[in-house]
Amino acid sequence: MSPVKRVVVAAACAALGVVLPMAFHAVPGAGNAWLPMHLPVMVCGLVAGPVPGAVAGLLAPVLSSLLTGMPAAPILPSITCELVTYGLVSGLLSARVRTGRLPLDLYVSLVSAMLCGRVVGGALQALIFSAGSYSLAAWVAGYFLTGLPGIVLQLVVVVPVVVALERAALVPARYDSEP
Amino acid sequence: MRSAGGYVWADSPLHRAPAAAKLAGLVAAVALVVLASSPLELALAATGVAALVAVSCVGWHAALRALWGLRWFLLVVLCMNALFFSASDPLLSLGPVHLTLAGAAQGARVVVRTALVVVLGTLLTATTRPQQLTSGVRELLRPLARLGVPTEVAALAVGVTVQFVPTLLRESRQLMRAQALRCGGVRSGGIMRRAVSYVRLLVPVFVSAFRRADELSIAMEARGYRIGGRDARPERERRP
Numbered sequence: 001m002s003p004v005k006r007v008v009v010a011a012a013c014a015a016l017g018v019v020l021p022m023a024f025h026a027v028p029g030a031g032n033a034w035l036p037m038h039l040p041v042m043v044c045g046l047v048a049g050p051v052p053g054a055v056a057g058l059l060a061p062v063l064s065s066l067l068t069g070m071p072a073a074p075i076l077p078s079i080t081c082e083l084v085t086y087g088l089v090s091g092l093l094s095a096r097v098r099t100g101r102l103p104l105d106l107y108v109s110l111v112s113a114m115l116c117g118r119v120v121g122g123a124l125q126a127l128i129f130s131a132g133s134y135s136l137a138a139w140v141a142g143y144f145l146t147g148l149p150g151i152v153l154q155l156v157v158v159v160p161v162v163v164a165l166e167r168a169a170l171v172p173a174r175y176d177s178e179p
Numbered sequence: 180m181r182s183a184g185g186y187v188w189a190d191s192p193l194h195r196a197p198a199a200a201k202l203a204g205l206v207a208a209v210a211l212v213v214l215a216s217s218p219l220e221l222a223l224a225a226t227g228v229a230a231l232v233a234v235s236c237v238g239w240h241a242a243l244r245a246l247w248g249l250r251w252f253l254l255v256v257l258c259m260n261a262l263f264f265s266a267s268d269p270l271l272s273l274g275p276v277h278l279t280l281a282g283a284a285q286g287a288r289v290v291v292r293t294a295l296v297v298v299l300g301t302l303l304t305a306t307t308r309p310q311q312l313t314s315g316v317r318e319l320l321r322p323l324a325r326l327g328v329p330t331e332v333a334a335l336a337v338g339v340t341v342q343f344v345p346t347l348l349r350e351s352r353q354l355m356r357a358q359a360l361r362c363g364g365v366r367s368g369g370i371m372r373r374a375v376s377y378v379r380l381l382v383p384v385f386v387s388a389f390r391r392a393d394e395l396s397i398a399m400e401a402r403g404y405r406i407g408g409r410d411a412r413p414e415r416e417r418r419p
Binding site: 005073074093171 | 185205206209213218245247249252289292293296297300301303304332335337338339340341342343344346348351355381382384385386388389390391392393395396399400402403406
């Protein structure tokens with residue numbers, strides 16, 4: 001993938017990170033549960049690498065907050081850090097994990113990124129954004145229970161999306177011929 | 180789903196203002212709106228935003244259109260605050276739910292703040308073309324170039340993102356309608372059924388977005404954009 005295309009793909013994913021929450025927020029309360037902004041950031045990391053993934057993770061919440069007011073300014077820093085981690089880790093692992101099976105590669109990278117993002121998000125909440133008033137129970141409730149539908153959605157959607165992009169020849173194939 | 184972004188052709192002081200100034204102004208205005216808490220401060224902020232809409236000549240319909248799509252979200256925010264914000268001095272109690280004036284006031288504050296930020300964001304994209312926005316981001320980030328930050332690339336990414344938003348919004352809306360016609364909407368059934376519906380919807384949305392990204396990157400490279408060198412602008416913009 002050329003450098004220009006990496007930037008444009010990061011921008012397209014950041015734009016999807018603005019657009020998808022608008023669609024989901026038409027359903028009351030759906031944004032917190034379905035976590036629509038996470039999807040394009042993870043896809044970007046998996047197909048374009050760590051830097052475009054991190055850029056998409058940075059641009060999506062910041063521009064969405066400026067253009068649509070979501071996420072609200074007080075929670076923007078923590079969401080931004082979490083999304084940057086998703087993009088960065090999914091990209092880093094995607095570039096290194098090679099099991100010979102495309103779906104397995106993607107799931108290893110995806111699940112690791114999902115865990116790392118939540119751990120980093122929780123750590124930042126505990127140390128900086130909600131220092132002194134954050135507990136393990138709040139972390140589990142906030143990052144795993146409330147967002148359970150979103151976790152299911154990420155596990156169900158992200159890998160098929162990346163496979164579909166490869167089949168449509170819109171991103172470079174990971175293996176010459178899929179085993 | 181609501182509309183966002185999209186340039187509105189007009190000749191107003193806001194349209195003529197430099198993009199960098201508008202961007203910096205937007206950040207400052209959002210900060211002021213977030214910091215406003217008393218009814219008087221919020222009323223002043225709303226008056227300021229209304230004056231900007233009037234000066235911008237984009238029309239009230241275009242400026243406020245995005246709020247209509249957010250109506251359910253804003254209503255839920257208002258109700259959740261009114262019912263769960265506080266348990267003291269309730270007007271009505273039903274188990275763990277307490278309707279309070281303090282909660283309703285807090286909900287109203289959040290709704291007004293969100294609405295004002297949405298209108299400010301709409302005004303920026305309605306009065307600034309994507310190319311101007313890219314130039315504005317580039318100007319604002321210029322001091323960071325001395326620290327080695329690739330400001331041209333950052334400006335390009337921001338400009339392309341803003342340019343993509345209305346396009347992808349339109350395409351997503353079309354795909355949602357098409358899917359609703361073929362096999363029902365995505366907002367019914369349990370978690371797994373909804374997830375499967377979203378897969379059916381999201382795969383074409385992503386493929387469509389990446390197809391546009393592919394076409395745009397080919398067009399940009401054909402026009403001389405290069406990244407990794409010193410300049411991410413097209414050749415014609417680099418000529419003295």
